[in-house]
Each structure stands twice: as C-alpha cells, then as structure tokens.
Amino acid sequence: MDLIFNYLDPLIIDSVYDSVRGSLQLGLCANSPSSSVCSVIADSKLWCRESIYRQSLSIFIVTWFVHWISSSVFFILLGTVCHYLYFDEALKSHPKYHKNQIRHEIYDSLLSLFGLNVLTVPIFVAQVRGYAKLYDFGSGEVPFWYEFGQFLFFVLFSDTCMYWLHRTFHINYLFNLMHKKHHQYIIPTPFSAYAFDPLEAYIMSLPIYAYSFLWPMSREAQLIVFVTTNIWTVLLHDNRDQFHTVHHKNVKLNFGQFLTLWDHLGGTYADPERYFAGKREGTVKS
Ligand SMILES: [Zn+2]
Ligand SMILES: [Zn+2]
Numbered sequence: 001m002d003l004i005f006n007y008l009d010p011l012i013i014d015s016v017y018d019s020v021r022g023s024l025q026l027g028l029c030a031n032s033p034s035s036s037v038c039s040v041i042a043d044s045k046l047w048c049r050e051s052i053y054r055q056s057l058s059i060f061i062v063t064w065f066v067h068w069i070s071s072s073v074f075f076i077l078l079g080t081v082c083h084y085l086y087f088d089e090a091l092k093s094h095p096k097y098h099k100n101q102i103r104h105e106i107y108d109s110l111l112s113l114f115g116l117n118v119l120t121v122p123i124f125v126a127q128v129r130g131y132a133k134l135y136d137f138g139s140g141e142v143p144f145w146y147e148f149g150q151f152l153f154f155v156l157f158s159d160t161c162m163y164w165l166h167r168t169f170h171i172n173y174l175f176n177l178m179h180k181k182h183h184q185y186i187i188p189t190p191f192s193a194y195a196f197d198p199l200e201a202y203i204m205s206l207p208i209y210a211y212s213f214l215w216p217m218s219r220e221a222q223l224i225v226f227v228t229t230n231i232w233t234v235l236l237h238d239n240r241d242q243f244h245t246v247h248h249k250n251v252k253l254n255f256g257q258f259l260t261l262w263d264h265l266g267g268t269y270a271d272p273e274r275y276f277a278g279k280r281e282g283t284v285k286s
Contacts, residue, residue: 001059001124002134003219004066009049013058017047052129059124068117071230072110075194078234079106082190086238096186105185108195115198116205123209132209137218147218154211154225155258161207163262166255169200188237188248232258241276249279 005013021041029038040046046053083102091097098104127134135141142150169179178197185192194201208229211217236244236257247254253270256263263269 001062002128004062005049005055005058005128008058008062014049017054021047052125055128056121056125059128060118060121063117063121063124068114071113071117074230075109075113075234076106076191078231079190079193082234082238086240087189088239091187091239094187098185101185101187102189102191105189105191105195108181109191109193112194112196112198112201116194116201119198119202120205120209127209127212132212133214133216134212134219134222135216137220142216142218146216147221150215150217150221151225153215154217154221156261157211157214158207158225158229159257159259159262161210162204162257163255163266165204165207166257167266167268169204170251170255183248183251186248188239188245190234190238193234193237242272246270246272246275249275 024041025038029035029041032038033042045051048054092101126132137147168174175183178200182192182196182200185195196204208226211225212222236242239245243254243256243260250270253268253275254260254263254272255266255268260269
C-alpha cells in the first residue's frame with residue numbers, strides 16, 4: 001500500500017488535500033479564524049503525508065474505491081474464465097444446485113469483498129506507518145536465499161493458520177453463525193470463492209498480512225502472495241474433482257488451502273480421485 005502512496009501522493013493526493021483545506025479555510029474561517037475548527041484546519045501536522053489521520057482517510061478511500069473495485073473486477077473476470085473452462089454445465093440441473101446460484105454467489109462475494117477491504121484499512125495503516133517488517137526486494141536487508149525462501153515459509157505459515165481457522169469455523173456455533181453461508185453451495189462454482197460472511201472472510205484473510213508483521217517480507221512478495229492467494233481461492237472452487245470440492249461435499253474433510261499437510265496430520269485428508277471414484281461407484285455416500 002505504501003508503494004501506491006509513494007506514487008499517488010505527489011501525483012494527486014497532495015493537491016486534493018491542499019484544495020480541500022483551502023476551500024474549508026475559505027468557507028468556514030473567513031469570519032472567525034480563531035475558532036477551534038479553524039485551528040484544526042490550520043494545523044499543518046494534520047494534513048502532511050505522515051499524519052495518521054490523513055493516511056487513514058487516504059487508505060480508506062483508496063481501499064474502498066480502488067481496492068474493492070479492482071478486486072471485484074478481477075474476481076468476476078477470473079471467475080468467468082474458470083467457469084467457462086472448467087464448470088460442467090450439466091451440474092446446473094443437479095438437485096443441490098440452487099436456483100440463480102451464480103447471481104447469489106456473486107452478490108455474497110462482492111459484499112464480502114467490500115467488508116473485507118474496509119476492515120483491512122487498519123492493517124494497511126499499520127503497514128504504511130512502518131509497523132510491519134516490509135522491505136524492498138534486493139535491498140540487502142535479508143540474505144539473498146530468503147528473498148525466495150520467504151514464499152515457502154509464507155505457504156507453511158498461511159496453511160497452518162488457514163487449516164486451524166477453517167476447522168474452528170466448523171465448530172457448531174461458529175458454523176451456524178458464519179461459515180454455513182459458504183457451505184450452502186454444495187455444488188460450488190468459481191463465484192462462490194468469496195461467498196462468506198464478511199467478518200469471516202476478513203479473519204480468514206489475516207494470515208496474508210500477519211506474516212509481514214512477524215517476519216521480514218518484501219513488498220513485492222506481499223503483492224505476489226496477495227494476488228496468488230486470490231487466484232488460488234477462485235481455482236479451489238471451480239468444481240473439478242479436486243481437493244476443496246471434496247470439502248463442499250463432506251464438511252469433515254479437506255480443510256487445507258495450499259497444502260494437504262495438516263489434513264494428513266489431523267486425520268481429515270481425503271484423496272479427491274479416490275473420493276470421487278468412490279462416489280461414482282456408490283461406495284461413498286456423503
Ligand atoms: Zn469453499
Ligand atoms: Zn468449510
């Protein structure tokens with residue numbers, strides 16, 4: 001996010017704040033320049049690039065308009081491509097496929113992306129204010145092997161968090177409160193990728209950002225894992241006979257995201273090929 005502001009501050013944001021400040025001074029302070037509102041408007045510290053108030057407002061606006069709109073457009077485009085390439089149209093006559101399902105999935109996903117983006121503002125503010133261990137790729141702050149090794153560590157960290165968070169959301173109370181919304185889609189399509197309760201989607205997204213607060217992460221790596229995780233989430237729901245499709249058929253199996261490691265350790269792993277072969281032969285009922 002700070003990369004975006006390095007670019008946008010001199011390009012547009014500085015001049016927007018200057019003209020807003022000028023208009024406020026003109027409109028509110030012409031007659032009573034000593035009022036408390038005018039002293040706030042006159043305080044340059046509140047309007048400078050380092051001000052937490054300006055940063056929070058700028059990040060909120062950029063997140064709301066740019067991040068939400070771009071992530072929604074990206075989601076719909078990728079979902080459309082995956083749907084076209086992989087989704088078996090015959091499934092639309094399956095008794096568990098909902099009437100107007102894709103429309104509902106898109107609505108739920110866009111709503112969840114909106115909530116998720118707004119709730120992520122404090123995390124972006126913390127990153128922009130330097131609380132994360134973000135650095136520029138190749139700046140020499142970490143050994144060279146770590147520039148690439150961090151992707152492996154991120155996947156292990158993210159998968160561990162996601163497996164246990166996902167299992168936690170399957171505890172009856174939380175399942176009924178939030179996660180049931182996602183599992184109403186027993187025949188998922190790529191558009192069910194974000195069809196979650198917004199708060200749950202936010203909690204599930206935390207590992208993407210948490211890594212950078214715990215260990216060094218390059219800004220480039222943060223962007224790559226963000227984009228990759230989003231693509232992966234859509235691909236998980238294209239309803240081919242794959243790992244996560246099993247989870248939508250049987251909620252006690254396959255909780256992982258990138259890896260099957262924790263499902264193997266936790267006794268929840270089902271091999272998708274064998275699972276779906278068993279279903280076709282009628283030996284798997286669920
Ligand atoms: Zn799912
Ligand atoms: Zn689940």
